[in-house]
Amino acid sequence: MNAYGRQLFTALRFLLCATLLLGLAYPVLIFGLGQVVAPAQANGSILTVGDKAAGSSLLAQPVTGTAYFFPRPSAVGWDPATSSATNLGPNQTALEEAIATNRAEVAAREKAAPGDVPIDAVTASGSGLDPDISPAYATLQVPRVAAANGLSEAAVRELVSQNTSTGVNAFLGQPSVNTTTLNAALTGVQKTATGLRE
């Protein structure tokens, strides 16, 4: 075998050994550490409603009807089987049209003036799975959600504030309302308020 052949063979052996270490032992080690240090997070921050697993609190959930808070628009229909942005350029007409359509839709749904619809309500997130909305968009949805669930607006506003980010994350980023945990909390209230929901 010449020098080149020997080098290639060495490289192959090296790669195989490295794969066992970095491709197998390392992820297994991290898995083990995760199960000790942060099992809930490592397993997907799964939300339980009653005794049942009901999705991940980190992922947006699709909403229809009037009883729940809507997340932001999504390029993938809120389906985590994949994830994507729309990847539309800032000046593209397709983006302008999408924003106009979303704005009209949200304004009609919330019975609000189109000018009052916040930007996050009409733009798709980068992942298509962002569960969070701005406090302004949550506030816009409060009257509809309260009416649909037979709750007072004050009670719903209270739930919103309980599901608004605070502390480090709100400071580093921006205050946001997690619609997934908010809707789950809403389910709990609906159950105690018997007869208010068909």
Place this chain on the structure above:
Amino acid sequence: MDLSIFSLATQLAVLIVVLAALHQPLGKYLANTFTSHKHLAVESGLYKLSGVDPQADQHWKVYLRSLLAFSIVSIVVLFLGQLLQGILPFNQGLGAVDPWVAMNTAVSFVTNTNWQTYVPETTLGFGIQMMLLAVQNFLSAAVGLAVVVALIRGFTRAQTSNLGNFWVDLTRGTLRVLLPLAVIGAVVLMITGVIQNWGGTSIHTLVTGAQQTVPGGPVASQEAIKLLGTNGGGYFNANSAHPFENPTAFSSLFQVFLILVIPFSLPAMYGRMVGDKRQGYTVLTVMVAFWLASTTLMAWAIAAFNGNGTSVGEGFEQRLGVAPSALFATATTLTSTGAVNVAHDSLPPLAGGLAMLNMMLGEIAPGGVGSGLYGMLILAVVAVFIGGLMVGRTPEFLGKKIGAPQMKLVALYILVTPTLVLLGTAITVAIPSLAAAAPAEGPHGFSEILYAFTSAANNNGSAFGGITSAGPGLATMLALAMLIGRFLPIALVLALAGSLAKQRKIPATTGTLATHGPLFAVLLGGISLILTALTYFPALALGPAAEGLLK
């Protein structure tokens, strides 16, 4: 969404304090790693199993040949692994990857680019992701480290053509530097909410009664090295915008830290290895200046955007916010990372243009793991040469003469990437069937193509995601850009290192141009800017600048 300047300033301050505290200790550790004569037991075992003689001191050509052999084997293994996914373990029921996509992906991960022409969720199972891709995340970064260490040895050694041992440098960079840091990084990321499980996907009935698939996978282990190794290939399609990769604003800041920590510590390693810490500080100062200036400009470009009377929103994550995205978009394009936490395609035109400019600068501030510093040192050679012309003396750098043979190599190095970027873009634009891959009308379509080749040739890997690069034409052209953009510069750097090592050391005299201090820092920064601006300004004018001025 509005950019909070206060929040951005705080995050920059936190990063500066933490990085300032870490760069000397980590730089010292790195220098010790690559100068130590001791082998760890696990390293000796690895050398034995792979048939490496760790004592061998390699001629620069042998060093290069080992590096190329390792990269070729890695590309072939990655390519075949993807084609055989259907019969390999942990495939989640996913079958063979399309050969063009597999080829592009193999090249992409071995060249530390991590351009992703595939949708991971529907293309690759756990097995390929953790056993092939994540392994290259470690090794391709360690290759970059090895090359810069070899270049530094070129300066420190005299009257030899030997630059050390590639296998030893590769092993040490991986096992002593990247692996321990990745373990720490992965644990922190898991605490913030990044997943690490073997759950595959599970279907949940949601509170609204609808059904949803929740994905699983070994994400945290891959995420940590994706950032530390300035790789950038996401476990999920949305990359660091995905809630399972980057759950909170804090995790986003931590990810930026992971991207920057090694590249910003390398100047300290360099200073120690050449026995003059001031050399390291000078290079570091230029890197930091570019990073701060670019972050500020990015924040301005995003904050000032006013499209149809609205602020930014499209492609941004509400849960992360605007300031973290400005910080991330800058760090990822100033290094060779290419991970994204905001859809770059939807960034305001000037912000998208700035992301391109960051890459066009050659990813030197602080640049990819290893590649950033060797890129900067090449520019330093240019600065020394021009400085030498100005004072009328034979240019010297760290006691080595910079003569015609050295300058030829350096000039070639500087020409490689722009040639690939501009030629690739020009060919794509000229051929309608290729140009159709970028569907956006007007200058934005051009920007998408320019971004793709800039990203590929600079081994960045981020994209204006609207472009479709899976077809044979673009997949091949981008793969060539990645391949040549990675290995031709590396070959030139090693050749330069060899030619420097061969010289005897000339003692510095009072007439020697000092390669440390504010004067040289300004010269180095100015030359980096001028070279980039002259090369790329026309292309930028046709794309992002035109787009920004049209509206």
